[in-house]
Amino acid sequence: MATKMTKEFPVHPYVQFMMDTYSPYKKWVESEGIPIISGSYVPDVRDVKLGDWKRRGVKGAYLSFSDQMVADAYICEIPAGGNTKPQRQLYEEIVLIATGRGATTIWYDGTPKRTFEWERGSVFAIPLNAYHQHFNATGSEPARFISLTSAPVAFELYRDPEFIFNTSYMFKDRFDPKDDEFFSREGKYHTEYYGGIFHTNFIADIRKINLVPREKRGKGTRNMYIHMAGSAMLAHVSQFPVGRYKKAHKHGPGAHVCLLDSTGYTLMWDEGQEPKRYDWHEGSVVCPPAGTWHQHYNTGNVPCKFVALHANTAVQREEGGIDQIDFDNEDTSLRKMYEEECAKNGVKPDMG
Ligand SMILES: [Fe+2]
The missing domain is CATH 2.60.120.10 (Jelly Rolls)
Incomplete structure (x- = not known):
């Protein structure tokens, strides 16, 4: 599914050529098999048409906005009673819940799992390289969120999805899995x-x-x-x-x-x-x-x-x-x- 750049704002032809020809991030996004929305705007994340996202076991679409390659968003929908497959990643992510109710479980290899519940308006970050899995808490309605990630930086730097998704390292300075109040402590x-x-x-x-x-x-x-x-x-x-x-x-x-x-x-x-x-x-x-x-x-x-x-x-x-x-x-x-x-x-x- 090729990314078609929307030419609302001009990109230098050389930059465009380099991105189209060599970008590891763009190639990976295209290999995911879900819709890729370019440009600078979506009218409503709640009704964007999504595709079956086999790798994550849910529905999704990438928002590859503004040709910027520093942070890209995606929209994810978890079907009623469904969940995402567990994932860890060597890039950062911030999640905003658009609709529905559910829960997320976070852990590192061999550590206790920490779970918190969310609903429309909830915002949280995925600690770097921690496993995470999202669950829809209802059996009747889908849940949908938008996430921003720094995946473009990780892919341009490391290029190898196996390394980005399958490296065992615990960033304890960001998330202590023994801290049972990490997601509930008052900010x-x-x-x-x-x-x-x-x-x-x-x-x-x-x-x-x-x-x-x-x-x-x-x-x-x-x-x-x-x-x-x-x-x-x-x-x-x-x-x-x-x-x-x-x-x-x-x-x-x-x-x-x-x-x-x-x-x-x-x-x-x-x-x-x-x-x-x-x-x-x-x-x-x-x-x-x-x-x-x-x-x-x-x-x-x-x-x-x-x-x-x-x-x-x-x-x-x-x-x-x-x-x-x-x-x-x-x-x-x-x-x-x-x-x-x-x-x-x-x-x-x-x-x-
Ligand atoms: Fe601004």
Whole structure:
């Protein structure tokens, strides 16, 4: 099943040639036999068409977004009463549960198995190289999740699936299998930092975590970074008010913005180009390519909340200036479009 690159944003022909011809990661993804979705967006992970995923014993699809090769997502559906086959892997993974209820068991060779239960909105990381197996707890409904992994980095570096999936090494600094409270211990908030950091290994419902003011993207914006299971990959939750949108900005590759509530849209554009629009609601995922301007607009009647799962390369070089457009400097047509979209929902813009 060949990956077809969506040419929404241009990739340098040489980079494209190298990826198409030599990429071990792309070749492995293509060998998996499930759909591969390219581009930068899915309208709703809950109704993406999946294929039978023989290796894992479930259904799945890869989201090979934005040609970035640092972190890629996949969608997995566990049938009612079903489970994934056990797997360990020399790459990191963060899981967001989209629908259903279930449980995950984690262990290393010869250690006790640790099991925790999850439902819609749960977020957790798979400790590096730990065996993990997901179970659907219901006999009536499928359960579906989206995961972000650093598999592209592992495959580009090691190339050998046998090594990546079948190496016995325990990363004790990330997960102590003897720690029976690893997934149940209360997490620690560090709100003294701008944007806040939450150290935890399991979040029952990402919608309910504490947020702190972080107004560099606009007034009323709240935020919390999340570090889990000693991973280099991380997540952050962002919330912005009714009647507002965030400042346009750009950064490195790997951010997968998963919408949790409200309605709205994201605009993305390369310098000097017309913005492309991606409408969203709960279940939508937008992945801005590296260095591409993007801007999130809330047109709903409740604050917009999303969780971005990302590689640590999705960072901004500096605040403002080069990497962010202040409201005073933006194209006036963007504000006009926003006001028209708010009017359709009976929402009063509150941009000040
Ligand atoms: Fe961003």
